[in-house]
Amino acid sequence: MHRVAAVIVPPVLSFDVSIPLMVFGDDSRYDVRVCTARPGPVPTVGGPDVLVTDGLDAMDGVETVLAVGSGGEEAPPEVLDALRKAAAGGARIASLCTGAFVLAQAGLLDGRRATTHWGLAADLAARFPAIDVRPDVLFVEDGGIFTSAGAAAAIDLCLHLIRLDYGAAVANAAARLAVVSPVRPGGQAQFIETPLPPERGTSLAPTRAWALERLDRPLTLADLAGHARVSVRTLTRRFHAETGLSPLQWLLHRRVDRARELLETTELPMDQVAEKSGLGSPDSLRKHLAGRVGLTPTAYRASFTRMG
Structure with missing residues (x-):
């Protein structure tokens, strides 16, 4: 099975926490774990706490790691160390929405193209000038590291990863099961003027x-x-x-x-x-x-x- 670890970094939207489970969790090809630096109730923005029982050791040896949350705030040092370790070990690294800030703090986006929610893209670029921030795309990949914009774009990225793993038919089946559109191209505009x-x-x-x-x-x-x-x-x-x-x-x-x-x-x-x-x-x-x-x-x- 393809093992996926979603590392949750509060503050986080409960919707963002649900995305990896919704997209990957119903496919028997994937084993999805949700983890955090301090297991237990994790506060969400504007919603109830989410109980996360796994610690960062759930990231050990997995094939894909997703950074979820942070809202642009500082991530715990142990999360950054775990991400660097996973990347050095060959794991595919991705972020959903503001999880890009976590990858940036770990130094994994230096010299790469990346994106995040358009409302925070300018902040990402200002705080991390070594990153080529693309505020007008749904998701982007550079050197095996993937970043996505917010909300539905995070679903698009997860479907794209399934497509890379198992092809279009499997990705489209996952999209149908989640009742969302088939995989949208990452270069599509992330917001509508x-x-x-x-x-x-x-x-x-x-x-x-x-x-x-x-x-x-x-x-x-x-x-x-x-x-x-x-x-x-x-x-x-x-x-x-x-x-x-x-x-x-x-x-x-x-x-x-x-x-x-x-x-x-x-x-x-x-x-x-x-x-x-x-x-x-x-x-x-x-x-x-x-x-x-x-x-x-x-x-x-x-x-x-x-x-x-």
């Missing part, structure tokens, strides 16, 4: 779900707007407000995701992968996949099918 239109409080989620079932067909802005029963202009504005992407950018991301899943889980020839994902041709498949992950379809299949 334009608020949702308040007049009806409507969402384009049904239209996105409808489009996901038709990725292999030509879909135009007019098709999407027709399904949503709005104008193309309103569709574009709301789409960007809800996803951070234009409708056509979102479609392209989803089609590349579908192609990746087909490459990982089937032996279809490249022309059929391109057709079923809506990318049209093997040349288009090659172009967009290389642009997203830096691999040709053949190289991608060879790299990921072994994880199945």
Whole structure:
């Protein structure tokens, strides 16, 4: 089993504590432990205490360590030492939201790209100038160390880690079980500058779900707007407000995701992968996949099918 240790550093949101258990905990491939420097009741921000019974020895020999919490405050020295030890021992290190401050205090982010919740990104950059802080992404990986923005972006990162471990089909199954969207690309904007239109409080989620079932067909802005029963202009504005992407950018991301899943889980020839994902041709498949992950379809299949 792939062992995961989530080290909790108060102050912490109870929601953040639940994320590793929610995403990894229902998969028999993972053994998830939650630990803290001082086992017992751990205070949460605006909520009840969370009982954490495991100490930092739960981090010994695990494959993945997640730093959760801190709110930007100083972490206990023993936590920082345990993180450095885990990293030196070859564990994959990641942080959820303000857990980036913990990794920064341990010196694990020096000279690397990293992110955190956009509201604290400037503080992270000011306090740790050796870090290349990226405030406008959902998650980022540099040198085997992963950091994520807040709330839902932390779920995105955990799903991304599952995908790296076991492929797209397993990650998408975990997303369905948690009732969240499939893996979103880490470079997507983490916050939206334009608020949702308040007049009806409507969402384009049904239209996105409808489009996901038709990725292999030509879909135009007019098709999407027709399904949503709005104008193309309103569709574009709301789409960007809800996803951070234009409708056509979102479609392209989803089609590349579908192609990746087909490459990982089937032996279809490249022309059929391109057709079923809506990318049209093997040349288009090659172009967009290389642009997203830096691999040709053949190289991608060879790299990921072994994880199945």
